[in-house]
Amino acid sequence: MAPWRRSVQETGGGSLSITLPKGWAKTQGIGKGSPMLIVNNEDGSLRLIPERGGKEKEVSCAIISNSPTLVRDVVGGYLLGFDIIRLESSEPFPGETVAEVRRAVRRLSGAEIVEELPRRIEIQVLLDPEVVAPEKVLRREGTLVESMVADASAALLSGDVRLAGSTAERDEEVDRQYFILVRMVRSAIRDPEITRRIGIHPLRLLDMRLVARFLESSGDEAAAIAGLVGEVGGLSEKTRNLLANLGNHALDLVRKSTSSFLSIDPSMSPHIFSLFKETRDLVQTIEGSLEDEDSASGMVVSKVIPRFERIAENSIDVAELTPSILVSASVSQK
Template sequence: MVSISEVLLRKVQLVGGSTLAISLPKNWTRRVGLKPGDYVFIALESDGSLRITPKSRERPKKPETVLTIKREFSKGAVVREIMSRYLAGYKVIAVRFEGEAYRYRRYLKDVVYKKLIGVEFLDENVNEIVLQVLVNVEELPANTILRRMGRIASGMLIDAVESLDSAVPEKLVDIVERDDEVDKLYLYVLRQLNAVSRGYLKLNEVGLMGIEETLQYGVVAKSIERIADHAQRIAQCILEMCEQKMVIEPSMSDTIKDFGKAVRELFRDAVKSFVNRDRVEAHSIIDSAYQKLTKYEREIIDAMVASRTNAYANMLLRLIVDSIKRVMDYSIDISEATLDLTVKD
């Protein structure tokens, strides 16, 4: 039996004086049921490789799956089960509730609305909900999705740090809620990359040049999603300070704001260098990041030492500074992914 991961060597033969041909592995043809006279699809990938698929094994247009929610499932388990099927590429997900598990219905519907792109409720009764994914994963190239994620996360970050000395609760709540949009796009691009790795989509349909690039694109998407989470945390900390009527000394807030703005520029440049495959810019971002961190870290420590802010406010400020530093770390990860993406033999 031929292993799925086995690489076979075949000699190219000249047939009919001008046609080049190779033989197909016998074990493979038996396993997929291929016979003389059958047709196969040959996909020309952008990395120069070929993908051969028997016509009889053409992927169904609307693969379906059934998920049974048992009464002992936690809310987290319900979400993870739904997400795994969404990422696997299913177009129709039938969710059936066992016993008292129906109590998760409202929670499940809220999660689907907030976290999944293009998912609609096709049918619904007391014991079952049927979800249909209407959006096709090839409709948006991967770079377009990453740019969109980057713009939203960048906007969240700058709006959050700007609120440090001029907090408006409604604006901060809006920043917190914007994280759902980034999560939607993150899950969408993972579904897309998974479809490529499984052979459901060709590389050029999503803008990739090689199957190995799915790794770098996954790393960058995850980094942007985490950056949005930290922007959300900054907004939540400032919202707490606002509700507690805490006053931050101007020197402290100005220093943290300057740090946040500098890191936000780093993040924007990192995303831009990745989608543009700019290796030189990626090196520049990594080199300058550590210089900026050293400069602002010293200024922030000095400001905190001189500050008269109470202990609870200082704790929230430390959380904000830590999140900004994490954004910088993830921006470096994006730049390193750019180097991995553009390395030449």
């Protein structure tokens, strides 16, 4: 759409004013006396936002037809911020499909099946993006991933299958926190007033979305490590100590990179990058020690090592987001 051009007028008392485009004002329901918010952007431009505090929130509905991608479409509708997700089919839904939908909905925080008929299933999402604080969601996700990495490492060395199972179960809760944050970000993109009301800059919110994705990926890696518990046989004491050290490094990287991002503290970055280098060196040392292990155990350890590496790489990606936030903040204060 082409921009409108207006000339600035001077009113009484030295104030300056411009007129609003008539068509735009009509579309937005703006008339004489309508309250407007004027936001000063970091680049010096101004943003006009109609104040809609008195209007009821419109309920958005996604209608999804039965297909092989039905469950994936349900998750997509949730992430896109729809309030109601209605599933329809010309034939009764198979029992297996209904069960899959139920499992998917359980993974989506705030989502409930409110109607279940043979040819129609309606899901309602009662999650207000302005009620849940993004920082709390991200901190919760980070804490879950930390516990998963710690327990996956401990279970791997002890052969504790029960602890490994508990670790894998937490992966579903990590997904729930990730989905909440993605939904919040997309809702804020559709309605810029949300970021103003929750007091978070849109760029910061987008960075949170990235961090949540890195954490979710690290949770998947920890769950994969837990899945290999029981396959590792009698390792030498040297290799066991090296693996324990590798697990501790991965845990420290997750904890410190997440803390650095949430506290916007770049002073932690040098230590985090130094820790990452130590992790890389540890990986090389472990790979060299596998020649002394039996082939079966060595093969399992060779599957574990890349998982810890990816956790470390995800943590570095999180840490690298902190400096850019500070640059943005310093610009806004000028």
